[in-house]
Amino acid sequence: MAQISCKQQQFNAAMQRYTDLQRYQVFSTLVAVANLSLQCCLLFHAWRYSIGVVWQILAILVAFLVTDFINGLVHMFMDNNDRYESLAGPLIANFHLHHKTPQYKKRNLLAVYFTETGSKVWLVGYLAVACLSAVFFRLPPLALFVLAYVGILSSVAEVSHYLCHSSTSTVSRLLGTSGILLSKRHHARHHLQDNISYAFLNGVTDPLLNLIAARIYKGYKQTTDLHYATYTATETAVR
Numbered sequence: 564m565a566q567i568s569c570k571q572q573q574f575n576a577a578m579q580r581y582t583d584l585q586r587y588q589v590f591s592t593l594v595a596v597a598n599l600s601l602q603c604c605l606l607f608h609a610w611r612y613s614i615g616v617v618w619q620i621l622a623i624l625v626a627f628l629v630t631d632f633i634n635g636l637v638h639m640f641m642d643n644n645d646r647y648e649s650l651a652g653p654l655i656a657n658f659h660l661h662h663k664t665p666q667y668k669k670r671n672l673l674a675v676y677f678t679e680t681g682s683k684v685w686l687v688g689y690l691a692v693a694c695l696s697a698v699f700f701r702l703p704p705l706a707l708f709v710l711a712y713v714g715i716l717s718s719v720a721e722v723s724h725y726l727c728h729s730s731t732s733t734v735s736r737l738l739g740t741s742g743i744l745l746s747k748r749h750h751a752r753h754h755l756q757d758n759i760s761y762a763f764l765n766g767v768t769d770p771l772l773n774l775i776a777a778r779i780y781k782g783y784k785q786t787t788d789l790h791y792a793t794y795t796a797t798e799t800a801v802r
Contacts, residue, residue: 567789573647574656574790581653591654595681601690602714608697609711612704622705626712628768633713634720635762635772637685642761643780645787651684656791658682662783663791665754667729672722679721690714720764724750727763742767758782 581587614622642662644655670678680686693710696702702710723744726735739746745766753760758776762769 570645570647570790571793573645573652574659575794577647577652577656578660578794581657584653587653587657591678591681593681594684594687595677597687598680598683598690598714598718599677601687601694602711602718604694605690605697605707605711605714608694609704609707612707614704614708618705619708622708623712626709626716627764629709630713630716630720631762631764631766632768632772634717634764635768636775637683638761638763639772639776639780642783643787645790647790654682654684659787659791660794660796662754662788663794664796665728667725669729670725672725675722675725676718679725680718683717683721686714686717689717716764719744723765724763757784 641655641658644658646652647656649655667675693714697707697710723738727739727745727747727750735744736747738744739749742765745763749766749769750760750763758780759773760766760769761772761776
């Protein structure tokens with residue numbers, strides 16, 4: 564209990580820094596701008612090539628699998644991350660608040676795409692390396708399209724996650740039940756159970772992610788989910 568109490572204090576202090584220091588919100592905005600700019604750059608390089616309908620479909624299917632898996636791994640790492648006293652501590656703490664308040668603010672989907680992309684710091688590095696590779700190396704056109712689609716679908720995954728929690732529209736339900744995006748029933752397991760269902764594009768790679776999670780982590784219900792127990796969210800912190 565002493566360790567949990569210590570982590571709760573660290574969490575509260577990290578959230579205090581997040582709400583008091585505007586630089587964290589500015590940083591998220593800059594990350595979003597960088598990601599969108601690099602996505603456009605990479606897509607521009609890809610669309611100079613014509614690979615035909617069949618190869619385009621293959622590129623999209625591969626990109627869906629890769630995106631679902633990679634974003635699930637990042638989600639897994641973040642949900643089990645408790646380094647609140649690090650430089651990124653306020654961002655980590657703010658990430659955990661989604662388990663405390665699963666419901667999002669109602670926003671236009673384009674605004675969701677932009678705002679939530681601001682939380683994907685890792686995506687800046689991925690897109691930067693992919694863009695540099697496209698400029699300085701002769702990548703196979705199929706690989707270039709896959710790289711571009713993974714970059715874009717990583718932001719679409721945030722929209723998929725948003726729809727799971729904040730939309731009851733017929734279209735979003737159809738996208739979920741068809742397996743194109745994440746279904747509410749599938750994602751509910753992540754919040755109701757422990758250490759499972761980390762994927763949030765469409766959840767197809769969750770069987771593999773669940774095996775990895777079981778080997779690496781003990782789960783979040785008795786760890787990071789307890790760290791925000793004494794915190795009262797402010798308007799700034801609510802997503």
